[in-house]
Amino acid sequence: MKSAKILISTILLACTTSIATAADFIKNGNVVTVNINVNGNGAKLLRLQVVNDNIIRVEATAENQFPVKTSLIIVPQTAKPQFFVNEDRSVIKIKAKNVEADIDKLSGRITFFDSTGKLLLKEAVNGKTFKPYTVPQSNIGIGTLTDNQKKGWSWRALFESPSDEAFYGLGQHQSEEFNYKGKNEELFQYNTKVSVPFVMSNKNYGLLWDSYSLCRWGNPDDYEQLNHAFRLYDKNGNPGNLTGIYTAADGNQLLRGEDSLYFENSSVIGNLPKGFPLNGSNVVYEGYLEASQSSDYHFILYYAGYTKVYIGGKEVVPERWRTAWNPNAYKFVYHLDKGVKTQVRIEWQPDGGVSYCGLRVAKPMKDDEQNMLSIWSEMNRDMDYYFIAGNNMDQVISGYRTLTGKAPVYPKWALGFWQSRERYKTSEEVESTLSEFRKRHIPIDNIVQDWNYWKNDQWGSHQFDETRYPNPEAMLDSVHAMHGKFMISVWPKFYCNTENYKELDCNGWMYHQAVKDSIYDWLGYMGSFYDAYSAGARKMFWKQMNENMYKKYNCGIDSWWMDASEPNVRDCTPIGYRKALSGPTALGSSTEYFNAYSLVNADAIYNGQRSVQPNKRVFLLTRSGFAGEQRYSTATWSGDIGTRWEDMRAQMTAGLNYSMCGLPFWGMDQGGFCVENRYVAAQKLYDKTGIENDDLKEWRELQTRWNQFGCFIPLYRTHGQWPLRELWNIAPDDHPAYKSILYYDKLRYNLIPYLYSMTGWVNIKDYTMLRGLVMDFSNDANVNNIGNQWMFGPAFMACPVGYYKARNRNVYFPKQCGWYDLYTGRYISGGQNLIVDAPYERIPIFVREGSIIPFGPDMEWSDQKKPELINLYVYEGADADFLLYEDEGVNYNYEKGKYSTIDIKYIESNKTLTIGKRNGSFDGMLNKRRFNVVVVSKDRQKSLNLVNPDGKMIKYTGNKITIKL
Known part of the structure; x- marks a missing residue:
């Protein structure tokens, strides 16, 4: 009988509903459950679910049955993949179209393969370990939890990793680390720190673990004294x-x-x-x-x-x-x-x-263990992760977004320049600042109102202080009349004396520990945060925002800045007390739900705004982030970073790893937020005497380099404490700092067709705009640890300068292709390190051969002009293609199919360019336009010229055109 069982080989279709039993496993639909007879602290049960052709979910528990639970990060999955389940004497094999999971029947070890049988990931010996966890009373805060909510499991997952493997993701962290192979990282949310339970390998797979608690990558133990x-x-x-x-x-x-x-x-x-x-x-x-x-x-x-x-x-x-x-x-x-x-x-x-x-x-730890893929999670119902296979990293990220939700098309204006400071204190400051931008013809789209626009003791009222903002609606009208957008800071924080606090509190939707402990904030008032894990609280939070701001001012607020969404109830508290301050939640202990607050808070605003104005694009900026947040039209910025060169360098690796978590929109406070006293003193001296001392020289160069950097990331936004960050406040208009920042601001607007097309790709094909070099050149081991240069879209390799007085820098040119200097058109062969010029006014930017870049007109805001004329730069040397995406820019009509695409292809072998037939349409679409095709090659090196470039003019009416270059 036993030998007969060994010979059983069963095909299982995901759409089946029958239950079949063979040896040590049960098959039910797209789920395979395996009993594991392992002594000690390992798993008793395994459950593998084939999600689709590329993704297998793994659950493991040390209990006798799996918990019933609902995920915060995973959206409903509807695929019905075909897959096979085969069993032999020692292994149960689950094989989908593009991924296979083999389970050792004796130990429960899992090994993953791709469709060709190539090993992707193998669990280590004792690779699943569990330890019972009970929430300490000191972490519960003011409230009650059931016994079930107090108890869970700490688990560790451990996998073997070859020496040439590299790991990316984990969120946004500040230690200038790019490749996490052999490193340790604690995953919790805090100001400047964003933690995401996702990691991606250069071996073209990813792991997303469905856990919201404190986690650790690498060493599972806390740091010791x-x-x-x-x-x-x-x-x-x-x-x-x-x-x-x-x-x-x-x-x-x-x-x-x-x-x-x-x-x-x-x-x-x-x-x-x-x-x-x-x-x-x-x-x-x-x-x-x-x-x-x-x-x-x-x-x-x-x-x-x-x-x-x-x-x-x-x-x-x-x-x-x-x-x-x-x-x-x-x-x-x-x-x-x-x-x-x-x-x-x-x-x-x-x-x-x-x-x-x-x-x-x-x-x-021993070196071999230190270099493994190791994940530890503090408290969970069970171990629960998704293995995502792909042919490349883009496919892995696409799998991540299949699981956690598509990113909408973000509004076009969000790609333009944003001006912010801590803080505009009156409506007159907001309006006069935007007016000065327009007078100076400095491109800008968005102006941001930071915190404390309310009366001093009314944090959480969502109401303007009428003595400083006498007519908010008129202010909004003024901003819009100047073709600007208005973003406003809204915290999940409420002072106890506000009506909003009282309304939330009477429903049990406020955290109470801070009030019990009489914690006063830096302004001298007491309050706390609302419980965003409650669906009712989220609806009330939006209701209060809507009644006091959005509907009240005729929906004139264009976007929301969701500050302190970690949540940061109080700065500089130990993690145990932070849990008490932000819990218990409506779902359970804040130990279990420690990291997901910004996700559920974003849900409140995204779905809230769409419920009252369904066709105006929502846009949120949050100081924290979590897996799945992209589905709520949310971007993240890197928090209150310092104004130091090392802080600027840290944003490079921080932003790359955040983007490589599958979260497509990220930015930072260009110039840094917290300012050293020496820079403050230097600005005061200059204001008094006009003397530019050494510290002010450094300040201006730092601001210049940071703004140059900011041009080549998804969000282009300046912000910080005093000294003021408006361009004319950084330097006079004859200063090289002023001239350089203005140059990149104008270039950013010329790039709107390129940038907005990528925004469309993010939605259509799960694209990643900010790309570690390893995403495009994974078969070049030289790029595995390069975190200070990157691809911005398919064409640009950005190489910012991160050191004071540096006038050159080392650049590695990946070997798969040649490269062109953006500014001069000079050709550079790939596969070499070079020291390249980096004058004060410019950072090195290179274009990959085989690139097509659509440059639009000079503009001072993102929809000032329609791109009737596009200067289409074609960089020869390899085949190239570019999908030009366009829609109305501010609404959700694209969800109804109202958008257009034009597929543009260049074939190197016969030097032909094809501008394909336009697909789709939308209201206000250009039916006729011109493309000025500018060719750059080894033999025809051309400097970037967006004023009167020498090219071949093509009139386009929507029909396919092929030309010889």
């Missing part, structure tokens, strides 16, 4: 402590032993010397570390103020700075040998009021 990881010695070699030397601004000095450096949050900041005036002081921690084993040690530095770290006499962390109220974390690795005392020295200059500092280290 130094005294737990090492034997410590003071500066004189005495065991037990490091030496802390605190020198106040007046020269008074305090020495004390430090058994750890952990002054990282509000619960431990009191461990710093009592009564010591830290602001303006100099602090040195020094001594020796003695490791108990030889290893590469992964450190994490937590800092506010100015900080440097030296180990073994080497500067391992050059000076970094953050403002006192908004610390940052930075990671680095250093090898220590067993039994060797190695000098450590941390230099810290606190800068502001309460200031934070910490240095911890991860418990070392």
Whole structure:
């Protein structure tokens, strides 16, 4: 009988409803359930679901049955794929069209293959482990949870990984790390930190795990205090402590032993010397570390103020700075040998009021385990992940969006320039600022009203302070009359005395811990955040926004800035207390639902606005993000980053990894948000005397380089604290900073046909605009770790400058193709590193051979002119194609098929260009237009000229045209 079972091979169609049993598994529809008889802390049951031809869902539980649950991130799946289930003596094979999962019957280990049988991913020995988890009472907050809501499982998934594998995604983090192979990352939401439970491999697969709790990539354990990881010695070699030397601004000095450096949050900041005036002081921690084993040690530095770290006499962390109220974390690795005392020295200059500092280290793992694909999740009902296979990374991201939702076509104006500051304080400031842009003919689309437009004690009222904004509707009319759009900041935060708080609270939809603990914010008022996990609360949140702003002002608000949506109830609190402050939620503990707040909050506004004005495109900007947020027309910015060169460099890797999570629209505060005092002082000196000192020179160059960078990402937006960020406030109009920023602003508007087409592709074919080089050149191992240059769409390779006074930089040119300098047309062969010029006024931008770029007219706002004439640059050397997408730009008529596409192709072998037949139509479409075809080749190098380019003019009426170039 047993041998007969081994021979059974069954074809299972997803549309079947019958249940079949063979040996150790049960088949039901598109689900295969496997009993695993493994002792210890492994899985008892496995359940694999074939979602479609490319995706297999894996669930595992340590219980005797699977939980009943509803996903926040996965949308309903309707595919009915065909697949096979085969069983032999040791393995159950589940094979769909493009992906196969093999389950070892004895251990439950899963191995994934592509359609050709090529190994993609293999679970490690003991690759699924579970540990019971009960939510501590201290994390529950004010409220009650059922016993079932308090209990769950911590799990770890561990997979083998070859040495040439690279990993990307995980969200947006600030340590200048691009390839996460062999690295550690904690996944939680915080200001400047966005965590997404998705990772993608250069082997063309992705993993999306359906978990909302705190997670860790790499090392599953929390970072340890130094005294737990090492034997410590003071500066004189005495065991037990490091030496802390605190020198106040007046020269008074305090020495004390430090058994750890952990002054990282509000619960431990009191461990710093009592009564010591830290602001303006100099602090040195020094001594020796003695490791108990030889290893590469992964450190994490937590800092506010100015900080440097030296180990073994080497500067391992050059000076970094953050403002006192908004610390940052930075990671680095250093090898220590067993039994060797190695000098450590941390230099810290606190800068502001309460200031934070910490240095911890991860418990070392063996190299082979450190380099595996490792995911740990704190609390879940079970282990639940989706394996997504593809022929390339774009197909993997398409699979991710199949699971989590399509991205809508974002409004065209969102691609233009945005002006913001912290903050416009009156309606007159808003209107006069936009007016100055128009007077100076500086292109702009969107002006942003940041926080505190309400009365000082009315946070959450959603009402303007009438003394500063006497007629908000007139302000909106004025902005629109100047062809601008208006975005406004709305927090999920409410002061207790507001009517909105009271209305939400009486329904049980406010978090209470902050009120119970009498937490006052920096303005001196008490409040808390609403529970966005409640469907009723979300509807009421939108109702309050609608009644107080949207409907009240005739739907004149164009977009919403959803700040502090982590949620950030209070800065600089330990994670345990953060959970108490933001829970319990309507769905369960905030331990279980820790990371998904911005997703459900975005749901409230997106569906709310569409319910009252269904044909005006919604656009949200949020300071946090999560898997699936793209379906709510939501973009993310990188939070309140610092105004330092290292912060600018960190945004490059942060933005790339965020985009490679499948979330297509990302931006940042160009120029940085939090400003060093030296820049403030330099601006004040200039305002008083007209003197441009060294700090102001650096400030202006930093702003220039950052705005050059910002031109080549999805959102082009400047923002920050004082000094003001409007172009004329950065530098006078004869200054190279002014001229350069204006150049890139104008170029951005010339690129609207290119940019908006990509926005259409995001919707039509799940495209990714901001692309790590590995997405397009995955068979070139040289690009795996390049995080400071990228593809912006199919044509441009952007190479920003991230260092002060740098006038050149190294660029790697991928070997698969040749490249053209955008500005000069000079041809460069691929497969080489070169030092290229990077003058103050320009950053290096290169165009891939085999590219077609449609340049539109000069404009001062995104719909000022229809692109009746497109200068169509064709870069020869390889076949090229470009799908020109157009629609009405501001509504949802495209969902009804009202849009057009023109497929433009270039064939290198016979030098022909075909402008295809126009497909589709929409109201206001150009029926006739001109294409001026400009050819750039090795032999015909042409500088970029958008004024009167020398090309071949083609009149186009919608019919196919082929020309010889």
